[in-house]
Amino acid sequence: MNDEFDFVVIGGGSAGSVMAGRLTEDPEISVCLLEAGGSGDSWMVKMPVGAVAMVPTRINNWAFETVPQPGLNGRRGYQPRGKALGGSSALNAMVYIRGHRSDYDHWAQLGNSGWSFDDVLPYFKKSEHNEQFSNAWHGQDGPLWVSDLRSDNPIQQHYLEAARQAGYPLSADFNAEQQEGLGVYQVTQKNGERWSAARAYLMPHLGQRSNLLVETGAYAERLIIEQGRAVGVEVRQGGKLRILRARREVILAAGAFQSPQLLMLSGxxxxxELRKLGIQVRHHLPGVGKNLQDHPDFVFCHKSDSLDTFGISASGSLRMLKELKRFRHERRGMLTSNFAECGGFLKTRPDLPAPNLQLHFVMAGVEDHARKLHLGHGFSCHVCLLRPQSKGDVSLRNTNPQDAPLIDPKFLDHPQDLEDMVDAFKMTRKLLEAPALAAYSTRDMRTADVESDEQIRAILRQHVDTVYHPVGTCKMGVDPAAVVDSTLRVRGIQGLRVVDASIMPTLIGGNTNAPTIMIAEKAVDFIRQGR
Structure with a gap:
């Protein structure tokens, strides 16, 4: 490993992969990308259904937990995060969603010039290679492949029919002019395989670009700050501590939990708070780790006799053998499933300016993030609140860089979130009770006896958890709590940017992977423009 580069990028996830891949398009720029996890190119990553082996375990997964949540009866929440090249795009459900126009316009209204929807749309399009849509909303020349599902699951059509029966609108493209409605998701796949950010932006260039060095199993422990400037990073790899220096910038892309953790460990x-832990204060920046926002999520779970759903049974195992053969020969069928094949966006009140709920309809019975398994087959439906009012924080457990930070999303802390989730519960159950889906259900595993609003509140507190979209802990802005400016430079420290979901000032209305990739594409342009 060399000791000095133009840029050192910390974190090989969705944003880090973009930064390293794009910056090294210029042969005069050298980049070292540091990833604590592995290579992100195993069969579990490439085969979409491999997520079921990673999300509930520590395979390619940091598998964080929250602190006890008072709003969830004192339960600890589960926070899986990708630990491999590609980051969470190596184990997520691959759903390609950008969010609502109003999300980005709101960012601009908060003082973040250049971040309105019209400003960011070109970067979404620049990243995208959409196989299906070719219009003003989509790109066809980017490295990130976005495709229709190839699972050929007939339940998709029953889901759409149930939406019609429930009186909900349908949408064929959640990333165009109209987000509201239910439909079948597009996914980040190419030819039926997961197309993580690393496969899109990084892996084609490994061994091909002499100015790109990628190190896995490399844990960044502290930033090196000299005279108010970030000049490098301490890295532990294979039990040895190294110092890597950055001539131009250190780019922190470790995600909504670990980017603030590394900043705090670095003073x-x-x-x-830092002095209480004996950490020398390099720069007082009180917003670091604050403003944590995430989508609280409830999951309905039903048993089913259909072998078009995933499950544990002898007949299901025989079906999977056939599906494995089909995947090998055609790259189609159940093994290409992202599980959350259908979903969409709804409003709890018609007067809302944008949908405030998102559904993920899963072709499997899911309990406790697939950490609890049941015999038989089933299906599930997530419903999450897109713009919760509760805000939490990330703080240091201690000064050991190897220890996970303290994660406190404060789920259902704001009373309005619970009431909105009651409405979300009712709207989702209306869909599941529509005849087209009710015909697939043999037993309601969780909510059969839940009727009154008080019973709904009780079961929400018993089961709500994350739908894996933490953001905001190094927020972009102009107020005293802002950590980075509108070009993602850390306020008060030269040579240091944060480029990942932590910079989002507010949660966007949807899945956060595509927006994170957009953020990194935009950051590359900031650097190229000398901003």
Whole structure:
């Protein structure tokens, strides 16, 4: 490993893959990308259904937990995060969603110039290679392949029919002019295989570009700050501690939990909190780790006799053998499933300016993030609140870089979130009770006896958890709590940017992977423009 580069990128996830891949398009720029996890190119990553082996375990997964949540009866939540090249795009459900126009217009209204929807749409299009849509909303020349599902699951049509029966609108493209409605998701796949950010932006160039060095199993422990400037990073790899220096910039892309953790370990954060842990304060920046926002999510779970759903049974195992053969020969069928094949966006009140609920309809019975398994087959339906009012934080457990931070999303802390989730519960159950889906259900595993609003509140507190969209802990802005400016430079420290979902000032209305890739594409342009 060389010791000095133009840029050192910390974190090989969705944003880090974009930064390293794009910056090294210029042969005069050298980049070292550091990833604590592995190569992200195993069969579990490439085969879409491999997610079921990663999300509930520590395979390619940091598998964080939250602190006890008072709003969830004191339960600890589960926070899977990708630990491999590609980051969470190596184990997520691959759903390609950008969010609502109003999300980005709101960012601009908060003082973040250049971040309105019209400003960011070109970067979404630049990243995208959409196999299906060719219009003003989509790109066809980007490295990130976006495709229709190839699972050929007949339940998709029953889901759409149930939506019609429930009186909900349909949408063929959630990333065009109209987001509201239910439909079948597009996914980040190419030819039926997962197309993570690393496969899109990074892996084609490994061994091909002499100016790109990618190191896996490399844990960044502290930033090196000299005279108010980030000049490098301490890295532990294979039990040895190395110092890597950056001539131009250190780019922190470790995600909504670990980017603030590394800043705080390096003495950048709330000075009072850092001194309590004996950390020398390099720069008092009180917003670091604050403003954590995530989508609270409830899952309905039903038993089913259909072998078009995933499950554990002798007949299901025989079906999977046939599906494996089909995947090998055609790259089609159940093994290409992202599980959350259908979903969409609804409003709890018609007067809302944008949908405030998102559904993920899963072709499997899911309990506790697939950490609890049941015999037989089934299906599930997630419903999450897109713009919760509760805000949490990330803080240091101690000064050991190897220890996970303390994660406190404060789910259902704001009373309005619980009431909105009651409405979400009712709207989702209306869909599941429509004849087209009710015909697939043999037993309601969770909500059969839940009727009153008080019973709904109780079961929400018993089961709500994340739908894997934490953001906001190094937020972009102009107020005193902002950590980065509108070009993603850390306020008060030269040579340091944060480029990942942590910079989002507010949650967007949808899945956060595509927006994170967009953020990185835009950051590359900031650097090229000298901003």
């Amino acid at each position: 950048i954060g709330d000075g009072t």
